[in-house]
Amino acid sequence: MIKWGFQMLKKKPSRTNYSKIAVVSSLALLLPSSIIVGLFFGYMLDKWLGTSPWMTILFFFLGTASGLISLLRGLNRHKDI
Amino acid sequence: MEELEHSLGLVEFINRLLGKPLAWFLGIFGIEVHDPAHFIPDYVVMCLIIAIFLILFLGLASRKRDLVPSKLQSVMELILEAFEGLLVDTIGEEGKKYVPMIATLGLFVFLGNLLGLIPGFMSPTSKLNVTLGCALCVFVYYHWQGMRAQGVGKYLKHFMGPIPLLAPLMVPIELISHFSRPISLSIRLFGNIFAEELLIVVIASIIPFFLPLPFMALAIFTGTIQAFVFVLLSCIYIAGAVAHEEEH
Numbered sequence: 001m002i003k004w005g006f007q008m009l010k011k012k013p014s015r016t017n018y019s020k021i022a023v024v025s026s027l028a029l030l031l032p033s034s035i036i037v038g039l040f041f042g043y044m045l046d047k048w049l050g051t052s053p054w055m056t057i058l059f060f061f062l063g064t065a066s067g068l069i070s071l072l073r074g075l076n077r078h079k080d081i
Numbered sequence: 082m083e084e085l086e087h088s089l090g091l092v093e094f095i096n097r098l099l100g101k102p103l104a105w106f107l108g109i110f111g112i113e114v115h116d117p118a119h120f121i122p123d124y125v126v127m128c129l130i131i132a133i134f135l136i137l138f139l140g141l142a143s144r145k146r147d148l149v150p151s152k153l154q155s156v157m158e159l160i161l162e163a164f165e166g167l168l169v170d171t172i173g174e175e176g177k178k179y180v181p182m183i184a185t186l187g188l189f190v191f192l193g194n195l196l197g198l199i200p201g202f203m204s205p206t207s208k209l210n211v212t213l214g215c216a217l218c219v220f221v222y223y224h225w226q227g228m229r230a231q232g233v234g235k236y237l238k239h240f241m242g243p244i245p246l247l248a249p250l251m252v253p254i255e256l257i258s259h260f261s262r263p264i265s266l267s268i269r270l271f272g273n274i275f276a277e278e279l280l281i282v283v284i285a286s287i288i289p290f291f292l293p294l295p296f297m298a299l300a301i302f303t304g305t306i307q308a309f310v311f312v313l314l315s316c317i318y319i320a321g322a323v324a325h326e327e328e329h
Contacts, residue, residue, distance in 0.1 A: 022310040026269070033265035038257045059253070066257040077317070 023078050030074060031067040038063015089201060091130075092123045127205040131192045160188075164312070171316040172323065179319055182222055186215060187312040190270065194304030197278050198297055204304075207278045212271040216263035219315045227322030236322070266314060273307045 042059030046052040096119055104117035114120050142157040150158060164184040168176035190206060197204030205211045228236045242251035277300045285293045 018306060019309065019313070022306050022313055025306070026310050026314055029265040029269050030261070033261040033268065034257055037261040037264060041253075041257065041260075059257075062253050063257050063261075066254040067261070069254060070258045070261070 027071060027074050030071050031064075034067030034070060035060065035063045038066065089123055089203060091201060092121070092126050095126050096121050122208075123203055124205040124208040124211055127193070127196060127203060128211060130202075131189060131196060131205070135188060135192070160184075167312065168316055171313075172320045175323075176316070176320070179226070179316075183312055183315055183319075186218065186315065187308060190215060190311050191305065191308035194274055194308055195301065197274070198300055198304075204274050204278055206270055207275040209267065209271045212267040212274075213263070215270075215311070216267035219266065219318065220263040223315070223318045223322045226319055230323040262314075262318060266311065270307055270311055273303055277303055 038059045038061075039056065041063075042056035045055040045059065049055065100117045100120060104114040104120065107114055139157065142153045145151065146154065161180065161184055164187060165177055165180050168179055168183060172179070193204055193206040193211070195204075196202045197207060206215075224236075230236075231239075240252055240255040241248040242255070244251075277296075281293050281296050281300060284296055
C-alpha cells in the first residue's frame with residue numbers, strides 16, 4: 001500500500017487523466033467571471049463619470065470579448081491533451 | 082441555511098479561551114466587539130489549525146535533514162518534488178524558485194478541502210473569504226514576479242497587445258481578463274467545496290448511516306482535483322507573467 005502510494009507520487013502529475021479533468025474544468029468559469037468583472041468596471045465608471053448607462057453597456061461587450069479571448073487562449077494552451 | 086449550521090465544539094472552546102483577551106486587545110485599537118464569547122468565526126479557527134499542523138509537520142520533517150532521508154523526510158521530499166515537477170513542466174527550469182509560494186498554497190488548499198471530512202471540523206475553503214484571500218495572494222504574487230522578471234515598463238507594455246493602433250481596445254480587455262482571474266479562481270474553489278459540504282450535510286440529515294459514505298469518497302476526489310486546479314492555474318498565471326517571449 002505504501003509502495004503504491006510512493007509510485008503514484010513519483011509519477012508526473014501532468015500526464016494522468018485527473019489532470020485532464022482539472023484542466024478542462026478550469027476553463028468553465030472564464031467567460032462568466034470576465035463578463036461580471038466587465039459589468040462591474042462599467043458600473044463603477046458610470047458612477048464616477050455620470051454617463052449612465054453607456055459605460056456599462058460598453059464594458060459588458062468588452063468583458064464578453066475578453067472572456068472569449070481568454071477562453072480561446074486557454075484552449076490553445078491545452079491543445080495537446 | 083442558518084438552521085443547518087450548528088457551532089462546532091472546537092470553535093466554541095477557542096472562542097471561550099481566546100475571545101475575551103482578543104476583544105480586549107482589539108479594544109486598544111478602538112474596535113468594539115459586541116459579543117466577545119462568539120466573535121471568532123469558525124473558518125479562522127480552522128485556518129489556524131491547518132497552519133499549526135503544517136508548521137509542526139514540516140518542522141518535524143525538516144528537523145534532522147540527512148542525505149539518507151528518514152521516512153517523514155522522504156514523504157515530504159516526494160510531495161515537494163511533485164510541486165517542483167509541475168512548475169518545471171509549465172514554466173521551465175527557472176520555475177523552481179516559485180516552489181515555496183506554490184507548495185504552501187497547494188498544501189493549505191488541499192488540507193483545507195479535506196479537513197471538512199473529519200467530523201467536528203469544517204472546510205475553511207467552503208467560505209468565500211478564505212478562497213478570495215488565497216486567490217488575491219496569487220494575483221499580487223504573479224504580478225510582482227512578472228514585474229521583477231521583466232521590469233515594470235516592459236511588463237506593463239504587455240497589456241497593450243502586439244499592435245499599437247489597437248491599444249485603446251486591448252488595454253481594457255487585458256485588464257478585465259486579469260481581474261477576472263482571482264474571481265474565477267476563488268469562486269471555483271468556493272463553489273465546489275461549499276456544494277460538496279452542503280450535499281453531505283443534506284444527505285446525512287436524511288439518512289445518517291452509510292448513505293453519506295459514497296459522497297464523502299467523492300468529496301476526497303473533488304477536494305484533491307480542486308486543489309490541483311488551483312495550483313495548476315497559479316503556475317500558468319506565473320508562467321504567463323514571467324515569460325520573456327511574445328506569446329503568452
